[in-house]
Amino acid sequence: MVATIRDVARLANVSVSTTSRALxxxxxxxxxxxxxVLEAAGALKYTANLHARALKGATARTIGVLxxxxxxxxxxxxxxxxxxxxxxxxxxxxxxxxxxASPTAxxxxxxxxxxxxxxxxxxxxxxxxxGPLLALQAAGIPFVLLNRHIDEPECDSIALDYRRGTYLxxxxxxERGHRRILHQLGSRDHPPSQDRFPGYRDALHxxxxxxxxxxxxxxxxxxxxxxxxxxxxxxxxRPTAVMAYNDENxxxxxxxxxxxxLRVPEDVAVVGHNNLAIAQYLDPPLTSVAHAVRDxxxxxxELLFEKIAWPAQQEAWTPRxxxxxxxxxxxxxxxTAALLTRSA
Amino acid sequence: MVATIRDVARLANVSVSTTSRALxxxxxxxxxxxxxVLEAAGALKYTANLHARALKGATARTIGVLxxxxxxxxxxxxxxxxxxxxxxxxxxxxxxxxxxASPTAxxxxxxxxxxxxxxxxxxxxxxxxxGPLLALQAAGIPFVLLNRHIDEPECDSIALDYRRGTYLxxxxxxERGHRRILHQLGSRDHPPSQDRFPGYRDALHxxxxxxxxxxxxxxxxxxxxxxxxxxxxxxxxRPTAVMAYNDENxxxxxxxxxxxxLRVPEDVAVVGHNNLAIAQYLDPPLTSVAHAVRDxxxxxxELLFEKIAWPAQQEAWTPRxxxxxxxxxxxxxxxTAALLTRSA
DNA sequence: TTGAAAGCGTTACCAA
DNA sequence: TTGGTAACGCTTTCAA
Numbered sequence: 001m002v003a004t005i006r007d008v009a010r011l012a013n014v015s016v017s018t019t020s021r022a023l024x025x026x027x028x029x030x031x032x033x034x035x036x037v038l039e040a041a042g043a044l045k046y047t048a049n050l051h052a053r054a055l056k057g058a059t060a061r062t063i064g065v066l067x068x069x070x071x072x073x074x075x076x077x078x079x080x081x082x083x084x085x086x087x088x089x090x091x092x093x094x095x096x097x098x099x100x101a102s103p104t105a106x107x108x109x110x111x112x113x114x115x116x117x118x119x120x121x122x123x124x125x126x127x128x129x130x131g132p133l134l135a136l137q138a139a140g141i142p143f144v145l146l147n148r149h150i151d152e153p154e155c156d157s158i159a160l161d162y163r164r165g166t167y168l169x170x171x172x173x174x175e176r177g178h179r180r181i182l183h184q185l186g187s188r189d190h191p192p193s194q195d196r197f198p199g200y201r202d203a204l205h206x207x208x209x210x211x212x213x214x215x216x217x218x219x220x221x222x223x224x225x226x227x228x229x230x231x232x233x234x235x236x237x238r239p240t241a242v243m244a245y246n247d248e249n250x251x252x253x254x255x256x257x258x259x260x261x262l263r264v265p266e267d268v269a270v271v272g273h274n275n276l277a278i279a280q281y282l283d284p285p286l287t288s289v290a291h292a293v294r295d296x297x298x299x300x301x302e303l304l305f306e307k308i309a310w311p312a313q314q315e316a317w318t319p320r321x322x323x324x325x326x327x328x329x330x331x332x333x334x335x336t337a338a339l340l341t342r343s344a
Numbered sequence: 345m346v347a348t349i350r351d352v353a354r355l356a357n358v359s360v361s362t363t364s365r366a367l368x369x370x371x372x373x374x375x376x377x378x379x380x381v382l383e384a385a386g387a388l389k390y391t392a393n394l395h396a397r398a399l400k401g402a403t404a405r406t407i408g409v410l411x412x413x414x415x416x417x418x419x420x421x422x423x424x425x426x427x428x429x430x431x432x433x434x435x436x437x438x439x440x441x442x443x444x445a446s447p448t449a450x451x452x453x454x455x456x457x458x459x460x461x462x463x464x465x466x467x468x469x470x471x472x473x474x475g476p477l478l479a480l481q482a483a484g485i486p487f488v489l490l491n492r493h494i495d496e497p498e499c500d501s502i503a504l505d506y507r508r509g510t511y512l513x514x515x516x517x518x519e520r521g522h523r524r525i526l527h528q529l530g531s532r533d534h535p536p537s538q539d540r541f542p543g544y545r546d547a548l549h550x551x552x553x554x555x556x557x558x559x560x561x562x563x564x565x566x567x568x569x570x571x572x573x574x575x576x577x578x579x580x581x582r583p584t585a586v587m588a589y590n591d592e593n594x595x596x597x598x599x600x601x602x603x604x605x606l607r608v609p610e611d612v613a614v615v616g617h618n619n620l621a622i623a624q625y626l627d628p629p630l631t632s633v634a635h636a637v638r639d640x641x642x643x644x645x646e647l648l649f650e651k652i653a654w655p656a657q658q659e660a661w662t663p664r665x666x667x668x669x670x671x672x673x674x675x676x677x678x679x680t681a682a683l684l685t686r687s688a
Numbered sequence: 689t690t691g692a693a694a695g696c697g698t699t700a701c702c703a704a
Numbered sequence: 705t706t707g708g709t710a711a712c713g714c715t716t717t718c719a720a
Contacts, residue, residue, distance in 0.1 A: 001484040002458075004697055015707040020699055030705060045482060050459045051404065052697035054395040055712045060460075062439070070428055073421035080424075080440070081414045088445045093456055095406070095439050096424070101432045112437055114346075115394040116404075138389060140345040222621055251625035258627060277566055281595035283602060283627060348713055359691045364715055374689060396713035399696045 003044035012040035023048070054117060062093045063304060064113040065146075066106070068125040068191075070098040074248060074276060075293060079146070082297030083122065090305065092119070099125035106132060114139055120304045122146045122297075142307040146300050148191060149321070156307065158300040158322040162192055165289035165326035166199030169243050169271045172287070172328055174207045176335050178241040178269060181215065182232055184225060184253065186245045188218045193245065196273075200243070215239060219249070226252035233260055233268070240268060241334075247272040247279050250286055250333075265335040275329050285331035296324045347388035355384035367392070398461065406437045407648060408457040409490075410450070412469040412535075414442040418592060418620060419637060423490070426641030427466060434649065436463070443469035450476060458483055464648045466490045466641075486651040490644050492535060493665070500651065502644040502666040506536055509633035509670035510543030513587050513615045516631070516672055518551040520679050522585040522613060525559065526576055528569060528597065530589045532562045537589065540617075544587070559583060563593070570596035577604055577612070584612060585678075591616040591623050594630055594677075609679040619673050629675035640668045 009019040014033055022029045022037035023046075029037075040046075054060045065083060067076055080096065087094050095118065097109035106128045113121055114136075121136065121143035130152050136143050137153060145157035166183075173181050183200045185193040197216070204211055217232060219225040225245075232239060233256065244250040250272040254264065262268050264284055272279055275290035299322065310317050353363040358377055366373045366381035367390075373381075384390075398404045409427060411420055424440065431438050439462065441453035450472045457465055458480075465480065465487035474496050480487050481497060489501035510527075517525050527544045529537040541560070548555055561576060563569040569589075576583060577600065588594040594616040598608065606612050608628055616623055619634035643666065654661050 002461075005699095006697080016697090017699080017701095017708075018706055021706090024699085028705060033705080045479065047455065047458045047483075049399070049461060049697055051395040051398040051461060052712085053699080055393070055399060055697080055714090056699050057712065058699085060395065062460075070421075070425045073418065073425075077414075077417035077421045081417075081442075084414055084440070084442045084445065088442060088449070088452075091452075091456075093439045093441070093460065095437045096428070097437070098425075098428045098432060101428065105432070108432075108435075111391065112435075114391040116406075116437065117346075117393060117395060135389065139391075222625070226625070248622055251622050255625045255627070278592055278595050278622075281566070281570070281599045283599070349715095350713080360713090361692075361715080361717095362690055365690090368715085372689065377689080393713055396696090397715080399698090399713080400715050401696070402715085 002049075003041075003046045004049070005046070007044055008037060008040045008046050011044060012036045059119045060093075060117055061091055062095060062116065062118045063087060063120045063122065063301070064095045064097065064109075064116075064118040065122045066097050066099050066109050066113075066125050068127070068148075069100045070096075071100075074246070074274065078294040079124070079297045082294035083301050085294075086298045086301035086305070092305075099127055110135065114141065120144075120308045122300055122304060124148060126150050142304060142310075144300050144304045144307065146297065154319050156303060156319045156321070158296055158303060159324065160291045160293065160296055161323045161325055162195035162291075163199040163202070164323075165273065165291060165328075166196040166243065167202045168199075168326060168328040169273070169287075169289050170200050170203030171206065172330065172334060173241045173243070173269055173271065174203055174209065176269065179209055180212070180237060180239040180241070182217065182229065182239040182242040183215060184217045184219060184229060184242060184245050184249060186218070187220050193218065196245070219245070222249065222252050225249045226256050229253050230256035230259065233257065233262065242268065242270050244270065244272045246274045247276040247286060247288055250279075250282070250288075254282070264333055269334040271334050279329070280331065282333070284333045287331045287334035288329050290327045290329050292324055346393075347385075347390045348393070349390070351388055352381065352384045352390050355388060356380040403463050404437075404461055405435055406439060406460065406462045407431060407464045407466065407645070408439045408441065408453075408460075408462040409466045410441050410443050410453050410457075410469050412471070412492075413444045414440075415444075418590070418618065422638040423468070423641045426638035427645050429638075430642045430645035430649070436649075443471055454479065458485065464488075464652045466644055466648060468492060470494050486648060486654075488644050488648045488651065490641065498663050500647060500663045500665070502640055502647060503668065504635040504637065504640055505667045505669055506539035506635075507543040507546070508667075509617065509635060509672075510540040510587065511546045512543075512670060512672040513617070513631075513633050514544050514547030515550065516674065516678060517585045517587070517613055517615065518547055518553065520613065523553055524556070524581060524583040524585070526561065526573065526583040526586040527559060528561045528563060528573060528586060528589050528593060530562070531564050537562065540589070563589070566593065566596050569593045570600050573597050574600035574603065577601065577606065586612065586614050588614065588616045590618045591620040591630060591632055594623075594626070594632075598626065608677050613679050614677040616677075623673070624675065626677070628677045631675045631678035632673050634671045634673050636668055 009016045022034045110132045124146040126148050147159045217228045272286045272288035275288040279286040279288045353360045366378045454476045468490040491503045561572045616630045616632035619632040623630040623632045
């Protein structure tokens with residue numbers, strides 16, 4: 001179907017080895033022969049078979065990405081975008097797998113990555129614990145944890161500091177006088193939800209505000225967000241502020257508040273998370289915690305390449321744990337300066 | 345670094361060929377030997393090298409995806425998700441490339457896909473014209489155009505019918521009495537923008553409304569959407585309705601209208617596109633054109649697999665062009681039944 | 689039931 | 705400067 005190097009050699013009337021050297025731009029080939037070989041290759045539309053190259057010891061120039069849940073759109077899209085940005089200019093291809101496709105998806109994906117002899121791996125899921133990671137280490141495949149952390153084995157990780165982001169949001173609200181702050185989270189067993197929660201407690205503790213478990217809501221869908229938040233605001237004493245799990249979830253929250261005739265920010269302050277482009281166009285513009293997802297992914301990919309290129313024989317690699325710091329973007333949904341004065 | 349089949353054979357004390365047969369579950373191996381081989385493989389954590397297999401004639405079980413622009417988040421995320429959903433259960437890996445990474449990105453990506461001998465290709469970009477497609481056909485790599493179309497060469501394509509979606513939205517507004525409908529689009533040279541526009545003209549024509557070029561706005565960023573739409577509503581005669589390029593863009597539009605104290609839907613009707621989850625939570629809930637992006641991607645992937653499995657030697661393949669029909673989801677932003685009566 | 693050998697497409701090593 | 709040969713890891717004849 002496709003021409004091989006032998007076809008090219010035959011057409012150019014030289015040996016296969018000379019053809020190989022000519023195609024690879026080596027200098028021990030006469031200009032005239034090189035010319036003939038390149039013409040023949042062009043005529044036959046020859047493209048080297050990467051599998052053969054990989055078998056000879058070259059690498060496949062491919063990295064793998066294991067994503068926790070491909071349906072978490074607004075997170076995964078910039079994540080993958082950052083990875084491509086770093087990988088493509090280096091000539092690396094990216095294979096993406098979905099860890100939540102099936103119960104055995106994580107294992108299947110790891111097996112596939114090893115089969116394909118990828119040069120390295122970015123893991124956004126450690127659902128199956130340290131086992132697969134140890135296997136990777138044994139197989140000599142470098143990897144970096146992407147927005148996940150695990151204590152054993154000690155490995156490289158680059159993560160957004162959700163705890164700190166949540167802390168910043170909560171502190172901001174506490175500073176403005178809020179004491180009953182509703183904390184809306186995603187699924188109970190979802191790592192990003194678990195990462196956020198301690199930041200809320202940190203801030204409460206700092207302001208000597210007792211923790212009320214009734215103010216924490218775990219929601220699996222937008223419809224649940226809407227319903228649970230609405231119910232929470234119908235109870236007394238009413239919360240005076242809400243921290244949304246993310247900016248999308250702020251929308252059903254804002255709807256619930258409209259339905260209850262509660263004004264934002266006069267009656268209730270609202271803070272989002274992730275600072276999507278839409279946040280500034282909401283009514284009122286949404287205060288949100290900005291995380292550099294794309295940058296994080298890019299840097300994780302660059303760290304992975306550093307690791308791939310590391311001469312492990314000569315020097316031991318020291319694992320790194322990079323934490324990306326969030327930034328609170330204050331807009332009107334969390335109150336104005338006037339409000340600040342009033343409640344201070 | 346990693347065990348080969350010879351290591352396994354040596355440890356199990358059998359030949360390489362027997363080892364291969366045992367590992368591949370062939371039945372001409374004695375149970376006792378098979379057992380020994382599997383144990384040895386387990387002990388050495390043996391994983392077959394896919395490059396060697398591919399070289400022997402097996403396929404790499406990989407498909408490639410060329411995405412037009414990885415930063416178009418809300419479109420690409422469900423697109424890729426649908427592709428994974430179809431590919432992963434079949435044991436296929438997915439390599440994703442970004443066609444807008446560099447001027448040579450399309451060519452580079454095609455070269456890479458051929459080098460890697462992928463089994464098939466999904467193309468969401470035909471930026472470089474028919475040349476690369478002809479090359480693929482010559483190389484015998486099956487491909488399907490994903491939400492793109494090209495006349496020559498004749499090839500398989502699966503696309504969302506943006507023209508029809510835009511027509512439905514415009515007709516809906518015309519039926520409610522609107523005659524000055526602002527049409528906000530994305531970049532002028534962006535195919536999805538070009539696909540939408542004729543639908544607008546179709547509807548105007550059907551209602552005998554003359555086309556006013558001043559009512560079409562091309563915008564590259566959300567900030568531009570906000571600014572251009574605002575300017576358009578400050579001119580007289582004022583439009584009475586807006587069709588947003590997509591739901592995200594509806595947000596800066598709604599903001600511009602709020603700033604001008606124009607009520608939605610009483611003063612201005614607004615229609616979005618893509619029907620994101622957030623549409624129903626906006627204020628007012630946004631009428632939007634729903635497109636089944638994920639389904640389209642899944643079906644495109646399945647069509648690709650059908651093509652990959654096609655016995656081309658025996659029967660000629662007949663190209664198909666599937667058009668995914670949109671659905672208008674009417675919510676309050678385009679007016680109520682009362683309004684309909686009033687303006688009819 | 690088992691094993692030896694050939695070959696997939698490529699590159700590297702040596703000789704010529 | 706060129707070409708023959710071996711080897712990468714695997715599967716598949718074909719013999720034994």
